Amino acid sequence: MNVIFTVVFIASMITIAVVSPDKLLSSLLGGAESSVKMALTLFCIYAVWMGLSKLAEKSGLSKYIARGLKPVTKRIFRTDDETANEQLAMNISCNLLGLGGAATPYAVKAVEELDKQSNDFAQKLLFVINATSIQILPTTVIALRAGAGSLSPSDIFLPSLICTAISTLTAVGLYLIGRKIWR
Amino acid sequence: MALIIPVIFIFVFLFAVIKKVSVYDCFTEGISEAVKFTVSLLPCLAAIFMMCALFEASGLSDMLTDFLSPAFGFLGIPKELTKLVLIKPFSGSGSLAYLNEIISTYGADSYIARCACVCFGSSETVFYISAVYFAGLKVKKLAMPIICVLTATLISTVAACLICRIL
DSSP states (O other), X not given: OXXXXXXXXXXXXXXXXXXXXXXXXXXXXXXHHHHXXXXXXXXXXXXXXXXXXXXXXXXTHHHHHHHHHHHHHHHHHTOOOHHHHHXXXXXXXXXXXXXXXXXXXXXXXXXXHHHHTTOHHXXXXXXXXXXXXXXXXXXXXXXXXXXXXXSSGGGGHHHHHHHHHHHHHHHHHHHHHHHHHTO | OTTHHHHHHHHHHHHHHHTTOOHHHHHHHHHHHHHHHHHHHHHHHHHHHHHHHHHHHTTHHHHHHHHHHHHHHXXXXXXXXXXXXXXXXXXXXXXXXXXXXXXHHHOTTSHHHHHHHHHHHTOOOHHHHHHHXXXXXXXXXXXXXXXXXXXXXXXXXXXXXXXXXXX
């Protein structure tokens, strides 16, 4: 991230200095402004889902879900930790349901939990899985198409499912291979 | 399918009531965590958005789009989608706006729009996720996982364009 950020930033600054130097500051400020707007949008999403997930956590509901999924999460992420497994299970279930907003906070907590055990493998695997999208029902896109007057808004369901599967499986495969090579 | 979300909410609330959780206090506690979480994200968001704005304003993003279009075309990705594919890893809202534009320009049921929808739905904001997940942690060597994810995303994009021709 550090390298990409630095390279893109410097390259853009140099280009902008040559083409239109007066735009540099205004685009930086514009970027900062849209990040605040984005943070507000995200806060709304997280407020709803983290409120709900706190209820699920306190009432013991997420423990039940985690217990059900434990054989799976334990195997995939190679961790025995109770808390980490619970967060992982909730992250995966939210993702599958297409509740991306709810999945992110769980993932962040899981990554922090795994960090305590310095389980580097699981942290990055979780990132790989989340970053390739594993949602079964692309709710946002279907809603968008319906809004635009599509005749059958949900006919992208099957292609999306296939592509999601392809991307996640490929990424996990590459990650496992990459780990072998670089160690 | 529209019922999924109401059902989840009602179920969780009822379950909490049955388990005698003080719903209001608990819900508020969750939101206060959301406040902290959002604030902790803000530095990453600001930096990434500044980078994107700069990249866009400098014209480099257009140059990159023009430069990569032929290569993408070779892989079977229509040139109308190049920008969407390039923006998606960085910005969810940016690519959503662009997806909207594609849908209204080409019509919701056109090949381009369907392709764009599938690409959008089956990929994620890779750089944003990596920034959020690993903010404040000392996890090193993230390049390898990121490359894996980007390669896989490209492969699934190619697959999306192929599958949309058939299905």
